[in-house]
Amino acid sequence: MVWARLLTQIFGNTTHAIATVLSAFMAGLALGSYVFGRLVDARRNALLAYGLLEGGVGLYGLLVPTLFALTQRAYGSLYGLVEVSFAAFSVVLFLLAFVVIVIPTALMGATLPVLSRFCVTQFSALGRRVGDLYAINTLGAVVGCALTGFFLISHLGLRATVRLGASVNLAIAVLIVILVAALRGRGATPEEDGEESPAAPEGGPARSRPDMALLLAFALSGMAAMVYENAWTRALTLVIGMSTYSFSVMLTTFLVGLGLGSLLYARWWGTRQIGMAGFGVLQLLIALSALASIPLFERLPLLFLRLRHGFGDSFTQFLTIQMLLSALVMIVPTLLLGATFPVVARIYTRNLAAVGRSVGTAYASNTLGAIAGAFLGGFLFIPIIGIQHSIALAVMVNAVVGVLLVAMDAGVRPVRRLLAAGAMLAVSISAFLGFGTWNTGVMTSGVTIYAHNYASLPTDALRREWMTRDDLLYYREGLTATISVHRSAGSDYLYEKINGKVDASFGDTPTQLMVGYLPMLLNPEARRVLVVGMGSGMTAKAVAAFPVERLEVAEIEPAVIEGARFFAEKNGRIHDDPRVRFIHADGRNYLLAVRQRYDVIISEPSNPWIAGIGNLFTREYYQLARATLTEGGVFGQWMQTYAMAPEDLRMVYRTFAEVFPDVSLWAVNDSDMLLIGTTEKQRLRAADLQAALAGRPVAQQDLRDLGFVDATSLFAMYLMPKATLQKMAGEAEINLDDVPRLEFSAPRNLGRETTTLNMRLTRGFVIRPDVVDADPERDPTGRVALALAHGYRATRDRTQALNWVERALRVAPGDSEARLLRARLLAEEGRSGASAEELLTVVAGWAPRLDAAVEVARGLEAEDAIRVLRRIRQRAPRLAEARVALAEALQRGGRFQQAESEYREVQRERPQDRRVFFGLGRSLLAQGAYEKALAALEEAARLGETSGEFQADRGEVLMWLGRYQEAVAAYRQALRSNVEQVTWRLNQGISLTQLGPAERGEAEQRFREVLAMDPANTRAWEELRKLGERFFLANRHRLGAVPPRQDPIRFGFDVINGVVYCSAKGASNRREPMRTVLSVSLPEPLAAELSRLATETGRSKSDIVKESVSQYLWEARFRAVRRRLIRRAKRAGMVTEDDVFRAVS
Template sequence: ALATIPLFEKLPLIFVRLHAGFGDSFPLFLGIQVAVSFLVMFPSTLLFGMTFPLVVRLFTQSLYRVGSGVGTIYAVNTVGAIAGAFAGGFVFLPQFGIQMSIVIGAFINLTVGYILIVADPHPGRVRRSVLGSVAAAALVFLAVRLPAWDPRILTSGVTVYASRYKSLPTDSLRLEEMRQDEVLYYREGLTATVSVHRLHRDYLYLKTNGKTDGSYGDSLTMLLTGYIPMFLKPDAKDIAIIGLGTGMTVRAVGAFPVQSIKVLEIEPAMAEAAAFFNGKIGGILKDPRLDIVFSDGRNYMLATPQLYDLIISEPSNPWIAGIASLFTQDFYAVAKGKLKPGGIFAQWIHVYSMSPDDFRMVLRTFAEAFPHLSVWNMQESDFLLIGSTSPVSFDYPRARETFAANQTIRWDFQSLGFTDPYALQGFYRMSRKELSAFAEGADLNTDDNVRLEFSAPRSLGKPTSELNRGLMQSHWIAPSWEPFKHQVSQAQHHYLIAQSFYANGAYERALGESSRAIGLDAKNADYYLLQSRILATMDRSDDAFVAAQRALDLRPTANHTEILTLCENFYTRHAAVIYKRIIESGSKELLPYTGLADIALHGGDITQAGQWLDRAAKINSQDPKVLFTRGKLENAKGNASDAIALFEDTRKSGEDSASLFSALGEAYSKTRQWEKAASAYEMALKRHRKNIAWRLAWARALHHAGKYREAEEKYRELLAINPDFTDAWRGLKALRKRY
């Protein structure tokens, strides 16, 4: 067992190599999993099996007592197996983790083995005791010296993200990908390994068994999974949520005046992990209305007599073992029975890594359970199914009142890019009629056939999002203005729907809606700002610049934050125009000045860059943007030492961008501080892994620092990425290494 400990950390890379070498077929995928598991389990299992006859031999001294001896040993072995399974699952694993549990188990076996050796009455006991003591001491020393597993590697999720790792040509690049984040929380729980990771300075994500189950980037889906059903049922008082995750859905529900929120979470470690997302969920985990029950959601629903106004099922993906039972016709029947009259059931489902047949199966199964339903498309590949026993409608006047009176909801909607709850209409896709047409002829997923449990894993890793969305689109309903024409203008209708389409990733549809809004009201600056943002995202920089110009024409002295953010996507000549217009309006924003200084530096005009920075410094000389740009100016002048001081001050102020670290690397290289230069380039590449120029600079810095083996590895990585990279070949040649 101790000998397998170093192997565990290598299993993800072994899996990726085997997966890359033997293909993507599902039988091979399962075969590789079995082979990798066999690699670490078989030696220990074989040796465990050998202990029973050995113990029988030790304790059975007479043929006349074979039966009683074997029976006694078998009974003790059975009791030990039961006690060991209980202690391992409920004591050692939760308290000490897998690695330390293996070590503890090995120590227990060593102790028992030593006792057996000492107790053996056969001749030569002293010699065996000495040999046993030496062996035990050696193994104890080995166990103490074993390094702890790297949780970043163990949570890399290679079975789920195999295609990502296979695209990298070397193991060193794969390890770099696995180690790019910081692990804030890691817990090997009773049912799953839960971890929280931070990428760069402020991007958090939650993993379950290595698979990302929630992140800041998923805020739209997780918040709308709570907000959409709550705006459809604003008088809901008692709510049940299956799956805690990051807690964002709970926050959305808790923003309303509900009386109780029952969260059914099977893994206790998830509550500890969710606390790391307080920046997004506020104090909802301490809300007295919240009750987290650590239990299986399905079994709890079967057993509880309580009825709910709203039940939200937000489990993990159906291809995770056991999850498909939350998508069966039988479970939906149970959930429907736990709804109060007029209650709603909401089900999250995705279209990535899911075949059209499986997705249609989920929709048809859901439709069989609920007479009234609707389908909503949140983030690009995430859908929400709403089912009820009575008709449900969106009460916009009431929603608008709730929105105006509730600051939490306004904050969340603003973070998602919405200015009004009417934007929720833009996520509506299907009624029962359209869903039935799309899912016609699909199989049913029941407790008896559990089709989804066995078919869903076959699509793991397959790019099915666009396929599923393409098949659905002919059935989608365009959001209608007619039911709301007395509450919202037609121009506002198109503008707010454009906001939701943009958040959803449907950029062409968003652009169309924004154009219709402008066609109806060409004097609203907000419409042009949204259109500029859409066009910039679509890489139509020239058109985005025109729209931004029009917004400035209509509102020259308003808050320019959004336009300045857009300037980062413009060509420098267009950005310069916007910057100068904002400065001429009398704005005290720093970005126009630092932006113009950057543009001047890019053009080689050091004098003009200095002039713009001097004007910026009069506003705030210690702002990170000013310090950083001043550092780049000093570096361009050849004052690398002064540049380093400014860059380090920028870093201390909280800035941690890739461009800052690359500039630091360049300045440290100029001053021949090679180790610091290598460290800076490494940090830059963590933020922008595909930048070849920085990777080459990193290799050269390592070379100059005398770290030849590491430098060789980086040069070989560059040649693996691009076999025609002559500079990398020359680097290897300078190290006197062959390619």
């Protein structure tokens, strides 16, 4: 794990680099196993050989820092081959990694055949001994993986962990040497004894075609195993997250299964004879178990939410959930995979004299297959056919191998061979056709990060509805991640997800633009710029707004670049800019390799809890960036404050400030910070920034859209200079490549709301920038203060914005622009009356910006808005937008006739304005003019109105007109935009009840969903009772329904059926069932019979019901009528088995 991490710091975290390192590692294992397996059979003391191997691994571990430093230098020299031939570079990269780690990996690969040669002394126990060794070795790897992934790297660091591992190897070597010396002192030698085995001919054991076929089958099994591991990891990442702990959990679980599988085989089956058919059956079982994992994945997100709710949200409990879900998918297949090695070793080995050769050859063949699986799975299968079909393809490989092995075994009867072939065919068909394609909405729901979104949804059906509500525009299972682009239902809002986490969106526009604009404004003459991370492409668009000669965008996942095309409207069609070059590379790795320098470098990724992203927040990365900057160069880093402990934030600040000569901290909003590092002193002048914006219409428009009116307003984002930042950071830890503390600490705060705390701590250190030409103290006009007020509003700091606008008004009380801004801020603060008074002042004296006053008035309470907008209409009778806003305010205020009149008046001037027809339709609906309302709403739909509120209003109109099928469809569309809207869901259920018996099951589901969200909703209770009563009466002939006097037991049966069909089942009281029964409104015939009997006998209804139900339940113990009741209820389609038991228990 540590060597792989060190090498990826050099070669990068791309799939290609990781696969290269992994392949070189496994190639060394295969080489060592194959070569040393042959050599050890000729040596008498295999135990000593094992000790020497361990010592060799330990000695190499001590040389790792020096060797890897040399590798880094060589890599930079070789990177130029990419321009010549990517294939040539790939080969050279593999050879470089192989040369670096071939010695220790070969020694590691040799340990298993060498130990097998020592431990296997009886041929009949070969399977057991080899199984035990493989299990011990693999379970030891589990311990090492868990310790390294969860503790050692984060506390000791990479190099100290390597030294610790080397010390363990050396200690083992010393112990083995001492043990060998002790055995020799006693005259004992580890020689073969026990029963005889078939003799081996000279020159090694003779091998037949079946033996070669066995090795090929084992290689294919290894290939399938790596495809599984790759695909399972990619799928699980969508559910349990992308942190370094998630990957450690998945790897540990995989290894646990392998180790336990080998151990169980050794204990239960290790001494028994097994043939090719046995291995074939094992392959078929692997195929079946892996096949069973396919439908599991789509259920995992909902299961995760259930477990999160049950376990709690502490980090330890979160890790427990990750382990449980990983085990649920992987444990059975990996148990079976773990048994394959001792099985093959037992079949392939012919005699004790060739144990080392046989075990080594088998291990090498499986490892070579695993190398093929790693490459094919990562580079071909997943990107081309997807994760699900990659699993299915691996299932087919196991199934085919299994059948061929069974067919090759001469001891198997033809009938069984046919059965095996049939099993293979069934498995293969099921793999590709037996399961539907995973729902991409569910799989990309990001439950790890967005669990809070589903917390208020009480049922899995509602959660799934939330997950699938938005339109999927783009979906690609790429080389390194799953990329999807979505459009929110009923709107034009777009967002892009990477492995289920939103990485770019329209809502992030301010930060995505400012992380590009701010560094460029500080170095407007930049000619060469590097942006690390593509996202939506808005940052690249901001850079391209300046006269750069070359803009390079380094993106690790090619599918992100393609997904960004859907943001063309926001990113200025950056893909078509000839100055832009997209580079499929790890940004850090690219900086390490390139020979050129940049005027500006921008690092976009802002989530250090994601595995690999933490490498972009270390001191070494910042040093690399600084070394690549030109004189006067600027480095920009996006940093978040949410889900970040204050200690982690301070760690980033201190690490950053230690590298760059000058540093400043800026805030786009409370959640997003910008760190600016420069190679020279930062001189902030408003005139310089304004000059940088001159002649840049795209940049000017973008900044105005964000709320920054001029260069001065940008200084509202400024928080502090370097000295203050260092003071705030204090003695925080430094984040290093060697000790990547941030990558291990950040995941512990995932899902926690830390923004408020971090900003509270930050504001105590905020210093206003020393800008000579934008000093409000020296400005007699108040324009600087007003600009800062605009800037603070753009950063969502309304408190500061109000302070500065009031300061501007004290200097210039007649400034209408300042008053308009104050009115806007008051409205946003919810102070409607004060805002209205300020607006009336503006309207009275500032006609040129009445359109802006209309926009502010829209945010006021209805009566205040009406008052202001009527004044605006008087000042500007032809301002149509004011009349639209007035109509909307009248409608909000319940003045529907007046609103209708306004809408009809403005309709003549704006016949293509969908808002006008939508508002007109709503006003007519409120007045009960349903036909006219529908006509207006249909016209709004024709003009493009799709919002949830529009669909809900249309559904209500259709309900009133008796067009229930269309109403159901309209409400279905409306609920996509707001799953939690109880009224819309209730109305949909009511519409469904009018469509006949076929839709009553769905209607019941709607009512129960309403009650799950709003248990006190009396209308839903009543509709559910009516629905149940109608069904009860319609099926009374099946239920019995006799008067209680004739058959009290039967009457009890009827009562319980009434409860089942007419109650909300969740209200059942387990402790007091009679109270539950009596609290429910029974169907009218039962209630009437009960009343008559109570009158005639003088007994209470409670006693009668209690006696009848008690007798019924007593009889049910002997007649099993509970089952009949359950069967009838389920046939009725109204209840589940659990609901019935709650009703009658």
